[in-house]
Amino acid sequence: MSIGLDQLYINMIAGRLERFSWVRDRLACCRCPMCGDSQRKNNKRRFYVYQDTKHGANHLSVSCHNCSYGNPVSRFLEEFAPDVYPEYRME
Secondary structure, eight states: OOHHHHHHHHHHHGGGSTTOEEEETTEEEEOOTTTOSOSSOTTOOOEEEEEEOGGGOOEEEEEETTTOOEEEHHHHHHHHOTTTHHHHHHO
């Protein structure tokens, strides 16, 4: 998939991600939907959406610095937003 398509679908589910915001182009952060981040500090955001450039990849990936969850956006959508994933696959 492409970076533009990944950004479009991340924006579609952004309302489901607690404290989500784009920090800059192709970098966003929010509270981790998998582990919930810190239970004591509600302002911590350690789940990142970023451009994956390893081996010439042209897509976005997600990563949590708390629970070490990490996947491409396509796999994240499959796990976190199964209602949106079929539409993403059709694109």
